[in-house]
Amino acid sequence: MPDTEKTEKATNPIAPKGATAAAPVAAPPAEPLETAFDPEEYERLLDMYDVSFRNFAEGEVVRGVVLRVSDSEVIVDVGYKSEGMIPIEEFRDENNQIVVKPGDSVDVLIEKTEDRDGYVVLSKEKAEKMKVWDDVERAYQERRVVVGRVIERVKGGLAVDIGVRAFLPGSQVDVRPVRNLDALKGQELRMRVIKVNKKRGNIVLSRKAVLEEENAERKTQTLETLEEGKVLNGTVKNITEYGAFVDLGGIDGLLHITDMSWGRINHPNEVLNVGDELRVVVLKFDRESERVSLGLKQLQADPWTTATIKYPVSARVKGKVVSLTDYGAFVELEQGVEGLIHVSEMSWSKKVKHPSKLLTVGQEVECQVLGLDQEAHRISLGLKQVEANPWEQLAEKYPIGSKIKGKVRNLTEFGAFVEVEEGIDGLIHISDLSWTKRVKHPSEVLKKGDTVEAVVLNIDAENQRLSLGLKQLATDVWDDYFSHHQAGDIVEGKIVRLTTFGAFVELAEGVEGLVHVSELDEKRIERPEDHFKPGDVFPMKIIKVQEGEKKIGLSIRAVKADEFAQDFKSYRESTVSSERSTLGDVFRAAQAAAAAREKEDEKEEGDEKE
Numbered sequence: 001m002p003d004t005e006k007t008e009k010a011t012n013p014i015a016p017k018g019a020t021a022a023a024p025v026a027a028p029p030a031e032p033l034e035t036a037f038d039p040e041e042y043e044r045l046l047d048m049y050d051v052s053f054r055n056f057a058e059g060e061v062v063r064g065v066v067l068r069v070s071d072s073e074v075i076v077d078v079g080y081k082s083e084g085m086i087p088i089e090e091f092r093d094e095n096n097q098i099v100v101k102p103g104d105s106v107d108v109l110i111e112k113t114e115d116r117d118g119y120v121v122l123s124k125e126k127a128e129k130m131k132v133w134d135d136v137e138r139a140y141q142e143r144r145v146v147v148g149r150v151i152e153r154v155k156g157g158l159a160v161d162i163g164v165r166a167f168l169p170g171s172q173v174d175v176r177p178v179r180n181l182d183a184l185k186g187q188e189l190r191m192r193v194i195k196v197n198k199k200r201g202n203i204v205l206s207r208k209a210v211l212e213e214e215n216a217e218r219k220t221q222t223l224e225t226l227e228e229g230k231v232l233n234g235t236v237k238n239i240t241e242y243g244a245f246v247d248l249g250g251i252d253g254l255l256h257i258t259d260m261s262w263g264r265i266n267h268p269n270e271v272l273n274v275g276d277e278l279r280v281v282v283l284k285f286d287r288e289s290e291r292v293s294l295g296l297k298q299l300q301a302d303p304w305t306t307a308t309i310k311y312p313v314s315a316r317v318k319g320k321v322v323s324l325t326d327y328g329a330f331v332e333l334e335q336g337v338e339g340l341i342h343v344s345e346m347s348w349s350k351k352v353k354h355p356s357k358l359l360t361v362g363q364e365v366e367c368q369v370l371g372l373d374q375e376a377h378r379i380s381l382g383l384k385q386v387e388a389n390p391w392e393q394l395a396e397k398y399p400i401g402s403k404i405k406g407k408v409r410n411l412t413e414f415g416a417f418v419e420v421e422e423g424i425d426g427l428i429h430i431s432d433l434s435w436t437k438r439v440k441h442p443s444e445v446l447k448k449g450d451t452v453e454a455v456v457l458n459i460d461a462e463n464q465r466l467s468l469g470l471k472q473l474a475t476d477v478w479d480d481y482f483s484h485h486q487a488g489d490i491v492e493g494k495i496v497r498l499t500t501f502g503a504f505v506e507l508a509e510g511v512e513g514l515v516h517v518s519e520l521d522e523k524r525i526e527r528p529e530d531h532f533k534p535g536d537v538f539p540m541k542i543i544k545v546q547e548g549e550k551k552i553g554l555s556i557r558a559v560k561a562d563e564f565a566q567d568f569k570s571y572r573e574s575t576v577s578s579e580r581s582t583l584g585d586v587f588r589a590a591q592a593a594a595a596a597r598e599k600e601d602e603k604e605e606g607d608e609k610e
Helices: 003-011 039-054 124-142 207-225 303-310 390-397 477-484 557-574 583-609
Strands: 061-069 073-077 084-087 105-112 120-123 145-154 157-161 165-169 188-197 202-206 231-239 243-247 252-256 277-286 291-295 316-325 328-334 337-342 364-373 378-382 403-412 415-421 424-429 451-460 465-469 490-499 502-508 511-516 537-546 551-555
Touching: 061 124, 084 105, 105 124, 120 124, 124 145, 124 188, 145 165, 165 188, 188 207, 202 207, 252 277, 303 328, 303 337, 316 337, 337 364, 390 424, 390 451, 403 424, 424 451, 477 502, 477 511, 490 511, 502 551, 511 537, 537 557, 551 557
Parallel strands: 084 120, 165 202, 252 291, 337 378, 424 465, 511 551
Antiparallel strands: 061 073, 061 105, 073 084, 105 120, 145 157, 145 188, 157 165, 188 202, 231 243, 231 277, 243 252, 277 291, 316 328, 316 364, 328 337, 364 378, 403 415, 403 451, 415 424, 451 465, 490 502, 490 537, 502 511, 537 551
């Protein structure tokens, strides 16, 4: 330091910072300079003053005191020959509020010991970051847990604020994969530093490592006391379609959907949410595989234990439709107790194709208990049983033999269905359509939509069947024919159909008989179509009558045999007086007469053809 400057400083001692210059006061007469100051002491004091400033180095973090806060900057005294200046933005919080006031102590980083205006250049943010980096490095070396707040989701994981920005990979967020990382935004997490590079500004964190260690400790404690039947507190950790995983303390147990409630649950999220605290009972525990099955409903009374008392067979009950299937509707009678209304028990008269045609989910219904199996937890219910059975009243309305009108609703190969009243159909079988006509399909007689009159033939209320007849409206031609003909009569018939076993013959309109192949001729006939054809008319003898089955057996051969016998008798009577006649002569004469008649018939047949 120059001697002149030292002399200046000696004659003008340094005033405290911020103090104003005092007015000159009269001083005692100065002693000669040589006697006022010891040169060595003066030099020592100047050296100490210079050393105090040289101890501040750029890049160093020091503590200072806030002197003044303005709209744009904060003035901080760090004990240097001049104050430092920091932008006000470094002292604003997330809500843009200034969080510093005069007198506060702050840690700052010395960036420059003096700028062009003579101020020390300081930074609060950089000081904090340097301090944090030091803490992070120590946490990494000592394997300490750090706490940070999730800032945002980034590629591959999460950005976390632990004082400085750090990276938490998605694979290190939890012991199990986390599908929704965005849900963690804003949460504070406990993590461990697994990688740090100050030079590159890179910090990698792991929450999984902390959880695994914590879970291992808790798991050991839980396994020591875990046993079947024990009631524990747990936290819902994850929810699936089939159940929920509950954290019991380092070990997870499965709470199956069927063990959540005695009532119907379509999905576990109807009764549980992730993070819910609940009490559960251990249903099964396999110590080797460490698998735990839990129950929630088992902590409540089973409603089925009193079901037989509450819902006796034949009792009428009310409930709510909770589900519809192709085969019926499930009705909740109380929480945990459901009954099934089978589709066949929904209506006496309507043919219900699907329960949704009559019922809707949530609908309140009254039904009757048809059966109860307490062991299997099943109740059979009936909806139609609470109404009068129209089939039981049908016999009173339409006694057998009475006439009834209805609309043809459907035609099948075996008959026609006629709607007698809403929901009640009667069947006219194909055999009951006509006395005389041989009907191959009901459409030959009836059409869908036709209004017809029919006779009630039979009512089976139990099986819900109504038999009707159309031909019964007219007189039975068979009864009329049987009243005028009997076995042994010679009748005339026309061949209408030929088969391998004989010929069907029309005897009257609507009345047919059968000439068996053995009754067609005295000779054996293999193929009836070679000797007869439809339309041929022959005299024939009735040889069998079955009135109940409406069958008539006929024979052409028998007529010829009767004629031969008659010829034989006539000839014998004419020759009875002749002693020389022998039996052979008589037989030959009868044959000749029969042959003559046959030739005469053939001649007449030929004339008809011409």
